[in-house]
Amino acid sequence: MSGTSYDRAITVFSPDGHLFQVEYAQEAVKKGSTAVGVKGKDVVVLCVEKKSVPKLQEERTVRKICLLDDHVLMAFAGLTADARILVNRARVECQSHKLTVEDPVTLEYITRFIATLKQRYTQSNGRRPFGTSCLIAGFDMDGSPHLYLTDPSGTYTEWMANATGRSAKTVREFLEKHYSEEAVSTEEGAIKLVVRALLEVVQSGAKNVEVAIMKPNEPMRMLDIGSLEKIVTEIEKEKEEEAEKKKQKK
Amino acid sequence: MATFFGEVREVSSRAYDEDEEDDDNVVVSYKVKEELNKEGLEKIPNVKAVIISHGKLATDFCEALVLSEKCINVGTLGVEVQGQTDCEDTGDFHPRHPTPSQLFMSPQSLLVCCVSKDVKAVVASQFAQVLLGLLKSSCMVMVLSSHHYGALKGSYEPQGEDNCVVHSLHSPAFSDSPVYPRLPQPATIDSVPAAVLTECVVGSRPCVLYSVYTETYSTGDLDLVVDALIKVFQTGPFKKFMPASLKQNKLHQYRAKNPQNETLDRYM
Secondary structure (H helix, E strand, C coil), X not given: CCCCHHHCCCXXXXXXXXXXXXXHHHHHHHHCCCEEEEECCCCEEEEEECCCCCCCCCHHHCCCEXXXXXXXXXXEEEEHHHHHHHHHHHHHHHHHXXXXXXXXXXXXXXXXXXXXXXXXXXXXXXXXXXXXXXXXXXXXXXXXXXXXXXXXXXXXXXXXXXXXXXXXXXXXXXXXXXXXXXXXXXXXXXXXXXXXXXXXXXXXXXXXXXXXXXXXCCCCEECCHHHHHHHHHHHHHHHHHHHHHHHHHC | CECCCCCECCCCCCCCCCHHHCCCCCCCEEEEEEEECHHHHHHHXXXXXXXXXXXXXXXXXXXXXXXXXXXXXXXXXXXXXXXXXXXXXXXXXXXXXXXXXEEEECCCCEEXXXXXXXXXXXXXXXXXXXHHHCCCCCCEEEEEEEEEHXXXXXXXXXXXXXXXXXXXXXXXXXXXXXXXXECCCCCCCCHHHHHHHHHHHHCCCCEEEEEEEECCCCCCCHHHHHHHHHHHHCCHHHHHHCCCXXXXXXXXXXHHHCHHXXXXXXXX
């Protein structure tokens, strides 16, 4: 691709302004399975593609959604080991902040912390960027929901809905078409939107997705398999009805 | 270095090669060999069209969507490497035999050649000559190749709902209009796609090349290129070779059957 000497060192710009190591780190993010996040009126939902676990592997070690604090959720895509380091550092920072200022972190603060850490690794010699992109969701003390996305370059942005990982572009386009404030004004609507978005790029089935839900002043909960199956069945039925309508129009 | 008797003997440094210490030049040569089975020998000369896929996503597209259960394997095109002996020559601690390129035939007399990743630029011309030598001169040729968007060397702007950019080149003998716009300068093509197109221009064969550019090298991103590549089969001379409807579950089946594309747990 580049075939030049500008892609070997993190601290070297190419003549056209690229930091190739950062771009390669973004490629690593695209190797990870898809994660989708949606911010509703009083709910935040993260949904991830669940990889099949080998028969002899302990399922609990394979987790794409993590709790950074009681009110902060994170889903990531990319290198698992890099994500583990970020999660550990973020958790320590959350507790340190609470001890120091006696208030829990805001979503913006912890996102900025993670993004700053990532940026530092794009400007240091002998290091490489984190090959992970993070969706950080939760509620501030005032009850306002937030959803942020960070990438290996250290950029962070706030979103109403977004996706990262493999096929994120397809999912993002789906969200752009179907997201509306009415659609996510209820918990059920937000969950349905996020599951439907992920099922655009993942094989249909409740066993292929994992959904985490957070509401203000409530602990995170994972959607149980029974409820997930109901939602997936509803979504498939709606898709069939839409396909039928399209056929009749033709 | 001083010897036992005190004389100083010059020791040659490994930092440079002295002419008289050069080994005999190792000449590496390549030979492309076709191995056709009985069906291949009977059917290939009558083939009406051939699709040649080069690059991971293009090959994945052909394997997942162009080929069906009714297609038969009619042979292979292999590359024999002569003169390459050990890891000092190759830098490869596990030297391996190059994987042959598979040839498939569909019921509609479409030959599909999935070019192996071991077919490098140095052997591309020979490969193209051998492959096209099997076919009659009126046979329509389509080359599908996939690249990273860095190879475009220009602006990369996916249009509409596409998640990739597709450009085309064609030989003068190709009378139809390509579905996608011409490859703009300064982008170039190389290796097998270039060799095939060159052979077709020289041999006055109808040939169209579609090169698709995506933002990612990642495997498993076949859905980035599916919609764009299907369009090349919806019009023109290749329309009759494509299944009438795209079956989405073929994509899922393909991923399930190719777990080696997924790196267990290193990426989540």
